[in-house]
Amino acid sequence: MDLLDRLLLDAFDGKVVRKELVHRIKKGTNVPTFVLEFLLARYCASDEPDEVQAGLEAVLATLQDNYVRPDEANAAQSRVATKGRHRFIDKVHVRYVEREKRHWAALENFNSQRIAVAEKFYRDNERLLEGCIWAEVTVAYNEIDADDYAFYVEDLRPIQLSRFDFNGYMAGRRAFSRDQWLDVVLRSVGLEPARLSLRQKLHVVARLAPLVEPNFNFIELGPRGTGKSYFYSEFSPYATLLSGGQATKATLFYNNARRRVGLVGFWDTVAFDEVAGIRIKDPDTVQIMKDFMANGRFSRGVEVIADASLVFVGNIDYAIEQLVASSEHDLFTTLPPEFDLAILDRFACYLPGWEMFKTSSDYLTNDYGFITDYLAEAFHHQFSHSNRYEEVNQRIRLGPAVEGRDEKGIKKTVAAFLKILHPDGPPADAEFEQYVAYAVEGRRRVKEQMNKRKPDDEFARIDLSYFAADGREVIVTCPESRNVAATQEPLRPTLHPVAAAPG
Numbered sequence: 001m002d003l004l005d006r007l008l009l010d011a012f013d014g015k016v017v018r019k020e021l022v023h024r025i026k027k028g029t030n031v032p033t034f035v036l037e038f039l040l041a042r043y044c045a046s047d048e049p050d051e052v053q054a055g056l057e058a059v060l061a062t063l064q065d066n067y068v069r070p071d072e073a074n075a076a077q078s079r080v081a082t083k084g085r086h087r088f089i090d091k092v093h094v095r096y097v098e099r100e101k102r103h104w105a106a107l108e109n110f111n112s113q114r115i116a117v118a119e120k121f122y123r124d125n126e127r128l129l130e131g132c133i134w135a136e137v138t139v140a141y142n143e144i145d146a147d148d149y150a151f152y153v154e155d156l157r158p159i160q161l162s163r164f165d166f167n168g169y170m171a172g173r174r175a176f177s178r179d180q181w182l183d184v185v186l187r188s189v190g191l192e193p194a195r196l197s198l199r200q201k202l203h204v205v206a207r208l209a210p211l212v213e214p215n216f217n218f219i220e221l222g223p224r225g226t227g228k229s230y231f232y233s234e235f236s237p238y239a240t241l242l243s244g245g246q247a248t249k250a251t252l253f254y255n256n257a258r259r260r261v262g263l264v265g266f267w268d269t270v271a272f273d274e275v276a277g278i279r280i281k282d283p284d285t286v287q288i289m290k291d292f293m294a295n296g297r298f299s300r301g302v303e304v305i306a307d308a309s310l311v312f313v314g315n316i317d318y319a320i321e322q323l324v325a326s327s328e329h330d331l332f333t334t335l336p337p338e339f340d341l342a343i344l345d346r347f348a349c350y351l352p353g354w355e356m357f358k359t360s361s362d363y364l365t366n367d368y369g370f371i372t373d374y375l376a377e378a379f380h381h382q383f384s385h386s387n388r389y390e391e392v393n394q395r396i397r398l399g400p401a402v403e404g405r406d407e408k409g410i411k412k413t414v415a416a417f418l419k420i421l422h423p424d425g426p427p428a429d430a431e432f433e434q435y436v437a438y439a440v441e442g443r444r445r446v447k448e449q450m451n452k453r454k455p456d457d458e459f460a461r462i463d464l465s466y467f468a469a470d471g472r473e474v475i476v477t478c479p480e481s482r483n484v485a486a487t488q489e490p491l492r493p494t495l496h497p498v499a500a501a502p503g
Contacts, residue, residue: 004183005368011172015374017041019190020366021056029063032234033190034372035089035134038159039063041371063089066136073111077151085140085154092135092156094121094128096258105153107137115139116152125158127266133237134159159237164377166385170424178431181421188369189235195363199355202438206351207231209416210269210309211239211379212386215296216412217346219275219312219446221334222353228313232271236376238383239269247278249285253292254300264292264308268383275314276334286338293346307383313353320354324481327491330449344450345459348409349442352480382423388415391426396436399465399473406443406464413439429469440464440476448481452490462488 001009008016017040025036039062044055067089068076080086091108094117105117105128122128125135138155173181182201183193185208193201208231210216220228233241240263252270253262263270272278280286289310291298297305316323316334323329332344357363392414398407417435418427427435444464451459465475481487 002367004180004187007175007180008184008368008370011175012370012374015371016368017044017371018052018367019187019364019369021052022190023361023364023366025056025059025063029067030069031063031067031089032134034235034237034376035159037372041373068109070109070111073109076110077112080139080151081141083141085138087136087138087155089134089136089159091132092128092137093132096129098257104149107139108132110139112151114149114151116142116147116149118153121153121156125156129260129266132240159373164374164381166378166381166423169378169381173422173424178421178427184369185375185420187365187367188372188375189231190365190369191363192365192367196357200357202434203351203356205417205420206349206413206438206442208379208420209349209413210271210311211236211376212382212419213412213416214268214307214309214383215293216309216416217293217348217409218309218351219347219349220351220353221275221314221316221331222351222356223358224315225358226353226356227359228353228356229271229273232269232311232313233273235372236269236379237373238267238376238380239271240267241271241273243273247272247280247285249282249288249300252285253288253298254302254304256301261304261306264306264310265304267308268380269309269311271311271313273313275312276336278336280336280338286340286343290342290346293343312347316354320352320480324484324487327452327486330452330487331445332449332453341450341453344446344453345405347446349413349439350445350449351442352445352478354480378423379420382419386419386423388418391415392418395426395432397467398440399463399467399475401461401463401465402440403461406447409443409446410436410439410464413442433466433468436466437474437476440466441478444476445478445481448478448487452487455492457492 017037021040021044022033022036026033029036039059043058044052066087088107088110090110093106094103095106096103103117103122104113105115106113107115125133127133136157136159137153139151140154142150142152176184186193186196186201186204189204191204207220210218211231222228229241232239251262253264255262288298293310296307297303314334318333323331323333389411392411396411396414398410402410414435444462447459447462451462463475465473467473
């Protein structure tokens with residue numbers, strides 16, 4: 001163990017896990033990380049090699065016995081029918097069938113869409129009705145021939161902590177310097193900080209920002225294989241990832257027929273994977289998305305207020321150097337055509353995914369980090385109960401080119417960094433300026449691309465800046481477009497007066 005391991009074990013005993021164990025098991029399973037670590041925390045809470053090995057064997061046995069691969073669904077259903085009941089680890093969804101006037105549970109890998117479920121389960125876990133949650137589910141066999149279903153949910157326990165002590169989390173944070181805590185966060189998501197530059201570390205923190213800051217609109221575009229969607233699919237049980245397909249207002253925002261709020265009302269973070277493949281057929285969906293991204297509210301016959309952050313991740317199949325030097329294309333080129341300037345203007349931060357490393361075992365840590373679910377609970381608590389925006393507002397000084405949506409996006413990005421890296425109090429001036437510079441750059445990247453698209457000068461004030469503690473104005477630039485004329489001074493179409501008709 002190194003110094004950081006010892007500090008972590010002293011301050012958060014029982015809440016950390018050796019990430020090496022996660023990597024060893026993860027390679028042979030297709031289970032989300034927070035599910036694996038839920039089991040590792042149960043069976044491998046020891047430093048004794050023999051006990052760890054026994055715990056690993058118990059985790060593997062549990063996965064073998066309780067986790068069903070999709071191609072084993074028929075055997076799993078037969079097991080329940082033969083034994084009468086069995087406990088599974090699976091992704092669960094509950095849907096209401098209007099024609100039958102009742103609810104049915106669906107287990108993804110168990111491959112059954114018609115499992116009877118008692119009201120108490122979806123009443124106590126509302127997210128079952130919108131999206132899916134991972135849970136330990138005891139499925140029992142129904143032997144009543146007159147019923148039109150074979151299985152029912154006998155017990156259900158979501159895979160997440162039952163309670164979280166935020167005061168204890170803040171107290172533990174005080175044992176670490178900022179840089180040490182930054183490395184703890186990186187190790188907790190499975191990365192080895194010694195392999196990363198400070199800039200790459202801040203990129204990872206930015207990826208986490210939508211998990212702690214409400215109504216935070218975030219975009220990352222870049223090459224494949226850099227882990228863009230990991231944090232929204234496997235890291236937190238409070239985030240959901242939509243993989244392409246059609247985005248409807250009923251699913252995302254409000255279902256008028258059922259009079260129920262959509263995904264934005266049930267999740268902290270709603271992420272869109274492969275954003276280029278999103279299909280939006282109804283213009284109302286785009287308008288509602290604009291309203292929601294602007295202020296976290298929209299109207300669908302009723303006024304709906306929700307806190308969910310929206311994340312858009314996708315691939316860029318072009319050389320960044322060519323895009324920034326092009327007068328016809330920009331860094332939003334892969335987005336769907338429905339994403340007009342009004343939507344782009346609502347992005348608080350654009351993370352340059354082309355600067356991230358390709359995911360490989362070389363970047364994975366073997367040291368201790370937080371149990372993923374514990375850190376996810378800390379983030380969820382801050383998402384729901386912590387507001388650092390006013391603290392940022394009183395401390396930050398932005399330059400004259402920063403306009404309304406620029407200011408809001410920058411301040412929300414800095415507030416997210418404070419929640420992640422300084423949950424227990426304010427940072428030092430140098431650290432604060434570091435976050436401000438990063439946030440200004442993330443917003444400038446958005447504004448530069450809008451300026452390229454707009455034929456007039458509406459977004460021409462791209463030299464965003466902040467004032468340092470010593471009073472200096474610092475203009476922040478984006479590394480990829482610095483001194484590139486096509487981005488800094490894009491060509492404008494010339495308007496010619498119409499000549500009067502003769503006579």
